[in-house]
Structure formats: structure tokens, C-alpha cells
Amino acid sequence: MAIEILRLGHRGERDKRISTHVALTSRALGAEKIIFTEEDKHVKESVERIVEAWGGEFKFEVVKSWRSYAKRFKDNGIVVHLTMYGENINKIMTEIREDISKTNKNLLLIIGAEKVPREAYDLADYNLSVGNQPHSEVAALAIFLDRFTEGKTLYSEYDDAKIKVTPSKSEKCVFVEKD
């Protein structure tokens, strides 16, 4: 089962930082790939730099048509759209987890930057809220992924990592590979 994140929209300069955080949060919490609908060299390079240093196979893609991407994904996947208007995460998470474990399908999470087109709601198998208050796509993504994976992806280790952190009670414990 693979987890992918589809980020709808990116408002240039204004979203550079948050789009980078969306990608890094996706990677750190167990997603295999992030898909953007807009090109941004700065975001792409920032993510690639992290993957190069911290390891793993996290993929970055920009698509022309997110609708075609999501429709194709549904051949062997379940689409969950995160929105403050959606169903209660506390009530629906068990159903989503069972749905995916029974069918062994992949998971595509859709998150917005600004107003999300109606088609995203229609295309999604689940429209899910992380509370009904407006907050941030980074927070919604992190809470969803942590609950979906039950924390199992948080301490993933990568053989090809050049930097590794060992959890420590009292000091920074960092391994850095020399060139």
C-alpha cells in the first residue's frame, strides 16, 4: 500500500514555504510521493536536497491535469480529500483503514492551498475533516497521516541517509556521513 499526496494549487511566492512544508511533512510521515499542480523550482530543489541528505525514495511530480491523475489513481486506489467541511475524522478513520486493508488499495490524499474545486469533493471516496475549524493543510495532513499509520512511519530509517538522528533524552545525537 502506497500513500501519495496531491496538493491542489500553489500561489507563487506566498506559498513557497508552506508547499515545501507540505512535501516534507508528507515524506516524514510516510508518504511515497507528492504531486503538485504548479511548477516551483525553489520547492522542488528544497525537497530534493532533503531527500539527498536524509535518504529514501520520496518522489516529487508536477502534473498538468490533477483530475486525470486522481481518476487514474482510483483504478487501484482510494481518494481522501481533507477539508474542514468533510466528515468527522474520529468517526470515519476506522472505515477508511478497513477499506484500504481489505482491498489492499493505495491511498491518495488531496489537500488544497486555496478554494478547492467542486470536482475534488465529487471525485473523492471520502471528504474528511480534521475538526470543522479552518486551520492548515500541514496540520490536517500530519494528523491524518499519524492516525492512519498509527505512528508507525515516524521513525523510518533509510540506508542511504547521509544524516541520521538518534533519539536522545539529553543531547543532539547526529551521524553525518563524510564526503
Ligand SMILES: C[S@@+](CC[C@H](N)C(=O)[O-])C[C@H]1O[C@@H](n2cnc3c(N)ncnc32)[C@H](O)[C@@H]1O
Ligand atoms: C487554507 S486551507 C483552506 C480552508 C478551506 N476553506 C477548506 O476547504 O478546508 C487549505 C487546506 O487546508 C486543509 N484544511 C484546513 N482546515 C482543515 C480542516 N479543519 N480539516 C481538514 N482539512 C483542512 C484543506 O485541505 C484545505 O484545502
